[in-house]
Structure formats: structure tokens, C-alpha cells
Amino acid sequence: MSIRRRSMLIAVSLALGACGNLQPWVKPYERDRLADPIMSWDRDAVSAAYLDHVYESREGSRGGTGTAGGGCGCN
Amino acid sequence: MLRVTGAAVLPDDRADVFYSSYNGGGMDITGESVLVRKKFAEQFAVEANYFVDTVSGASVDVLSNASVIKDKRKQKSLSVEYIHDKTTYNLSYTNSTERDYISNTTHFSLSQDMFGELTTVSLGFTRSRNQVGENDGTSFAPIIDWLGHSDSRSYDAGVSQVITRNLIAGLTFDVITDQGYLSNPYRFIIYFDPTNPRGFSEGDQVYPNTRTSSAVEARAKYYLPYRAALGATYRYFSDTWGIRANTTELTYTQPVSNVWILEGRFRYYSQGHATFYSDLFPFAGAQNFESRDKELAASKNNTVGGKLTYTFLPDGWKMFKRGTATLDISRIQFKYGDFRDIKDFAGTSEVDAPLYRFNATVFQIYLSMYF
Numbered sequence: 001m002s003i004r005r006r007s008m009l010i011a012v013s014l015a016l017g018a019c020g021n022l023q024p025w026v027k028p029y030e031r032d033r034l035a036d037p038i039m040s041w042d043r044d045a046v047s048a049a050y051l052d053h054v055y056e057s058r059e060g061s062r063g064g065t066g067t068a069g070g071g072c073g074c075n
Numbered sequence: 076m077l078r079v080t081g082a083a084v085l086p087d088d089r090a091d092v093f094y095s096s097y098n099g100g101g102m103d104i105t106g107e108s109v110l111v112r113k114k115f116a117e118q119f120a121v122e123a124n125y126f127v128d129t130v131s132g133a134s135v136d137v138l139s140n141a142s143v144i145k146d147k148r149k150q151k152s153l154s155v156e157y158i159h160d161k162t163t164y165n166l167s168y169t170n171s172t173e174r175d176y177i178s179n180t181t182h183f184s185l186s187q188d189m190f191g192e193l194t195t196v197s198l199g200f201t202r203s204r205n206q207v208g209e210n211d212g213t214s215f216a217p218i219i220d221w222l223g224h225s226d227s228r229s230y231d232a233g234v235s236q237v238i239t240r241n242l243i244a245g246l247t248f249d250v251i252t253d254q255g256y257l258s259n260p261y262r263f264i265i266y267f268d269p270t271n272p273r274g275f276s277e278g279d280q281v282y283p284n285t286r287t288s289s290a291v292e293a294r295a296k297y298y299l300p301y302r303a304a305l306g307a308t309y310r311y312f313s314d315t316w317g318i319r320a321n322t323t324e325l326t327y328t329q330p331v332s333n334v335w336i337l338e339g340r341f342r343y344y345s346q347g348h349a350t351f352y353s354d355l356f357p358f359a360g361a362q363n364f365e366s367r368d369k370e371l372a373a374s375k376n377n378t379v380g381g382k383l384t385y386t387f388l389p390d391g392w393k394m395f396k397r398g399t400a401t402l403d404i405s406r407i408q409f410k411y412g413d414f415r416d417i418k419d420f421a422g423t424s425e426v427d428a429p430l431y432r433f434n435a436t437v438f439q440i441y442l443s444m445y446f
């Protein structure tokens with residue numbers, strides 16, 4: 001085994017070992033702020049989907065949102 | 076694309092009644108929606124949504140060639156969510172129907188919590204089959220000419236990561252492929268024509284039959300030292316039609332007591348034009364593919380919006396845990412870099428016409444009951 005391959009093997013082993021010992025650094029009892037409704041990505045699904053639709057119908061880009069198909073309704 | 080969440084727990088049961096209005100660019104659209112979401116045995120959740128858009132008026136590139144349009148779009152969707160251990164499965168079906176457009180969409184996604192529930196990885200697949208038609212009649216006596224079908228497939232992957240007790244971040248990537256009839260039958264191109272007293276003549280749009288796009292979005296939300304949240308999102312988009320787009324959005328959420336939540340947002344969007352787009356082609360048949368859809372033009376828009384949520388029945392009442400009433404208003408300014416309203420064309424030169432721009436106001440009001 002070449003030195004290069006051996007080095008890679010050691011690096012991968014260390015990385016996997018590190019994952020194996022990975023401990024949650026934010027404990028469950030420390031997640032009260034993250035659980036606050038003001039921290040949710042979208043508090044209201046209907047409103048978020050509606051605004052996504054408003055933009056997708058008037059812009060050339062799409063994706064990156066929760067809009068699931070549907071017509072344009074915008075001629 | 077998926078909405079990546081933090082943990083494998085189903086959200087609360089809720090029922091929403093929603094009203095919206097969009098006014099701008101010659102169009103008035105009102106929307107009404109009802110949503111009901113219910114859990115069963117803490118493992119299953121079913122969500123049903125019905126949405127009706129009523130459109131009147133038409134955007135300038137249609138208005139200049141056709142009568143004013145009145146139409147309704149009805150969208151029905153049903154989704155089922157199932158949680159097993161740390162994995163959430165979601166299956167949904169959506170049907171959207173207009174007089175001249177029918178769309179059926181199926182979506183499947185799964186998300187997995189890992190690393191002590193600090194990380195959520197999600198994968199999804201969406202397929203839409205669409206039937207595209209043109210109304211050759213009037214709004215009151217429609218004659219629909221069905222022109223073709225299109226088929227869209229979307230593949231997405233996302234990761235959400237708790238960084239600190241105050242910060243959560245997410246990254247999502249999606250690829251969408253389309254094939255079939257992708258043009259808009261109500262729009263047309265114009266080309267320079269010195270034999271026409273107007274200086275130009277109209278022709279049919281010719282679109283490619285395929286399109287592939289990709290979008291990557293990064294987002295983060297930070298809990299400030301006092302009870303408030305700051306959110307930031309950036310998205311980069313590109314496709315095989317030559318469109319490149321950037322979207323940036325900032326939000327600030329501020330609760331006031333336990334009753335009110337105020338939210339402000341700013342969004343900025345910019346895109347370059349598609350390679351086969353032109354406001355005025357030099358002659359008929361100048362290119363293999365030709366479009367004058369203003370959605371494919373170079374454009375920018377910015378949004379300033381505000382949202383006010385009022386919580387009532389905070390201690391619950393009978394079967395309800397609480398309720399919220401929300402008012403949301405957005406003002407959007409659209410500016411085009413190479414699209415002009417042909418009504419503004421003076422004589423034979425489009426250069427004299429101003430670039431098109433318009434403002435839109437989007438208004439939403441809804442009532443949500445949690446139970």
C-alpha cells in the first residue's frame with residue numbers, strides 16, 4: 001500500500017471515528033428557542049404556498065419553494 | 076422542493092380559512108382557500124386543501140392581442156404524512172383545473188433525523204402532467220382548443236442543521252425537467268416590418284420542447300438575544316433556456332407580549348433573459364425558437380411586506396388549543412430590462428418606448444384554529 005493510500009485510509013478512519021463519537025452539541029433541553037414558533041421557516045403553509053405561486057407565475061425561475069405544480073391562472 | 080424541519084414530530088392539527096387578493100399589471104386575482112390538517116395516533120397526519128383563484132383582466136402582453144380574460148383556477152390537494160421512528164414520509168396529490176389548463180401532480184418525500192436530531196436530511200420527487208389549451212371563444216362562451224401536454228419531473232434534496240441553540244440553517248437543491256408543450260398560447264412575438272404602418276408585425280411564439288433547471292437555496296434563522304428572530308435566504312437558479320436568477324430575502328419577526336407577532340420582510344429578485352427571448356425580432360423567423368413572454372425577459376423586482384398575527388383563546392376553548400388571525404400585505408415593484416408595452420411603441424421604433432414596469436399589491440387575511 002502506497003504512502004498516499006495509507007494516509008487517505010487513516011484520514012477516512014479518523015473522520016469516521018469522529019462521526020462515531022459525535023455528540024449532540026445542542027442538548028434537547030437547550031432547544032426551547034429553536035422550538036419557538038417565530039423560528040419556524042414557514043408558520044403558515046397556505047400563505048407561503050400562495051406567495052410562492054405569486055412569484056413563480058411572474059418570474060422565469062422556479063424551485064426552491066414548496067409549490068407543488070398547478071396552473072398559472074395568470075394570463 | 077422540501078421544507079426541511081427540525082425534528083420528526085408531526086405539527087399540530089389545524090384548520091385555516093384564507094382569503095387573498097392580488098392587484099397589479101392590469102390583473103385582479105382573488106383567492107379563497109380552506110385547509111384542514113388532522114393527526115391520527117401521533118403517527119399519521121392527513122391534510123386537505125381547496126384553493127380557488129378568480130382571475131379578471133390580463134397582463135399587457137395578452138391584453139394587447141386578446142379580449143379581457145375572466146377565469147377560475149380550482150386546486151385540490153390531499154397529502155398523507157407518516158412518521159416511523161426518526162423518518163417522516165409524505166405523499167401528496169394535487170389537481171389544478173382552469174378552463175384551458177389541467178394539471179395533476181404527485182409528490183413523494185422522506186426526511187430523516189440524525190446526529191441527535193440536530194440534522195435532518197430530506198429527499199423528494201414530484202411529477203406533474205399538464206394539459207395545455209387555448210380559449211378561442213370568450214370568457215362566457217369558451218371554445219377550448221387543446222394544444223398539447225407537458226410533463227414535469229422534479230428531484231430535490233435538502234439538509235437542515237441546528238448550528239447552535241440560537242441558529243438553524245438549511246440547504247436545498249432541486250433539478251426540474253420539463254418536456255412537451257411549454258409555450259404560452261396567449262402570447263406572441265413581434266418582428267420589425269417596414270411594410271406594416273405600425274412598424275412591426277405579430278407572429279407565433281416557438282418554444283423548445285424541453286427545459287431543465289436547477290436551483291440551490293441556502294437559508295438561516297437566528298434567535299436574537301431578546302425574543303425575536305432574523306431570517307435570511309439566498310437562492311441561485313439556472314436553466315437550459317439561459318435564464319440565471321438570484322433571490323435574496325430577509326425577514327424579521329418580533330412578538331409583542333404573547334398575543335401579537337409582527338413580521339417584516341424584504342425580497343429582492345433579479346434575472347437575465349432567456350436566449351430565445353426578444354422584445355422585437357429583426358425579421359420573421361429570425362431564430363429557431365422565439366419568445367416574447369415577459370417572464371423570460373430580463374427583470375428585477377423587490378418586495379416589501381408586513382405580517383401581523385393576533386393570537387386569541389391562548390388558554391384554549393373546548394376542542395381548540397388556540398386560534399390566530401393574520402393580516403399580510405406585500406407591495407411588489409416589477410421592472411423589466413428589455414420588455415416594452417407595445418401600446419407604447421411610437422412610430423416604427425421600439426427604442427422610443429419606455430421599459431415596462433408595474434407595481435402589485437398582495438393582500439392576505441386568514442384565520443387559523445389549532446386543535
